[in-house]
Amino acid sequence: MTTETPKKFPPQIKYIIGNEACERFSYYGMRAILVVYMTEYLKMASSDATSLYHFFVSACYLFPVLGAWISDRWWGKYRTIMILSMGYCLGHATLAAFDGKGGMYWGLLLISLGSGGIKPCVSAFVGDQFTAENKSLVSKVFDLFYFSVNFGSFFSTLLIPWMLPKFGPSWAFGLPGILMGIATLILWIGRAQYVNVPPTGGDGKAGFLTVLAYAVSHRAERKPGEELMSPARAKYSAEEVEGAQAVWGLLKLFSTVSIFWSLWDQYGSSWVIQAKMMDLRIFGFPVEAAQISAINPILVMLLIPACSMYLYPGFERLTGIKLTPLRRIGGGMALTAVAFLCAAAVQLLLNRGVKLSVSWQFVQYTVITVSEVMLSITGLEFAYTQAPRSMKSTIMSLWLLTIFAGNFLTAWVDKISLFPVESVAYYLFFTALMAAVTVIFVFCAMRYTVHDYLEKGDDGPPADLEPGVAADATTA
DSSP states (O other): OOOOOOOOOOTTHHHHHHHHHHHHHHHHHHHHTHHHIIIIISOOOHHHHHHHHHHHHHHHTTTHHHHHHHIIIIIOHHHHHHHHHHHHHHHHHHHHHOOHHHHHHHHHHHHHHHHHHHHHHHHHHHHHTOOTTSGGGHHHHHHHHHHHHHHHHHHHHHHHHHHHHHHOHHHHHHHHHHHHHHHHHHHHHTTTTOOOOOOSGGGTOOOHHHHHHHHHHTGGGOOTTOOTTGGGGGTSOHHHHHHHHHHHHHHHHHTTTHHHHHHHGGGGTHHHHHHHTSBOEETTEEOOGGGGGGHHHHHHHHHHHHIIIIIHHHHHHHHOOOOOHHHHHHHHHHHHHHHHHHHHHHHHHHHTTOOOBGGGHHHHHHHHHHHHIIIIIHHHHHHHHTOOGGGHHHHHHHHHHHHHHHHHHHHHHHHTTSSOTTSHHHHHHHHHHHHHHHHHHHHHHHTOBOOOOOOOSSOOOOOOOOBTOOOOTTTO
16 A cells, blocks of 8 residues: 655745745835825825826736737746846836936836736746646645735735835835845746746747737638637647637636726725725724735735635535636625725715724725635636646736726726715725626626646647536646
């Protein structure tokens, strides 16, 4: 009788996780004080500050398209991360060194290029370190990956807003830059141990846009009942067409998720404005309005193990309903609408002159954090499992593009002043929008056929699962 050796994470994972924790400290620390810096130091109006905040966040999630393209076609993931990280550090240095709007605009541009460009590469890079022998650990490493994100953001969200009034913008923006430098150093230290999947640019394979353009231009050749990419089979290999088809299927599904991010990222903008209208004391201790968002990462770190070990299994035992990834995502979207309904109730009381402690925001933070754990972690893992090797960074960038679209919508709403940020109608608008899109997502998810594209050393056909049902955690 033989005892199977317990599977362990590849040793190089610690460098990628350490890099992610420090990079997220730098990003969320800078972002936590951005609205306060614009309104209190640059004297910008609340609507202008929140609009610019969301335009910046949307840019951070638009540049993943560029990072994924460079990575998949030319440089590979590791080289892309290292080069763009240097520009990322320069962006932090610009924010710290130059006061005023000019320095802020240039700093935010460099940070959005660096942060966005490395996003799809880092998340795909961590998955590349696994093989068929230890693929059962992929879901666990994405839990750990997301835990490190929130570990870094928790401490930065507490520390950096405290530093801003104490030491000024230079130090408050400078410390995140130092952490970004450390993040780059940590990744470089593990360089000899990484599994580096080569870029596909030199093998002549067609990418998603190339296959899509051909399929659309020859759509008259498509027979009834055939999928969109079918005409491309006349020119491109089965592997190229299959990869493009996988991207197209996820693009349709992910488009509905973008509204979640339109709401979720407001904890750093409209919820900060709301907190500034409240009594900023908790149990008698004064706090900064931007520090309240630290509730989110600490709750995430608690809820990740609680959900995977207790809440999800308990729900399945009680109801007999399997919580597949798509069902978790849909449930997370529904809870997001509930969180904004809570925020609307708080705003209603504030606008009627009721003096509320900022601790009342804990309710909306708790609800939206549960929704984040259900949607964001699941979506990150789900996106990776749906990607053939040659398209992994591309599909990961599509997941990040949903965040771009959501924040762009919020920036636009704030820019045209459709509703004042301090109004109840502002929160009710986003509540209704989220509820409507959740219904659309459920319909799309029921029609989606889930695949299993874990790295197996080649791009062979995936194991198709039944529509709307994702792989178990042991195979995803």
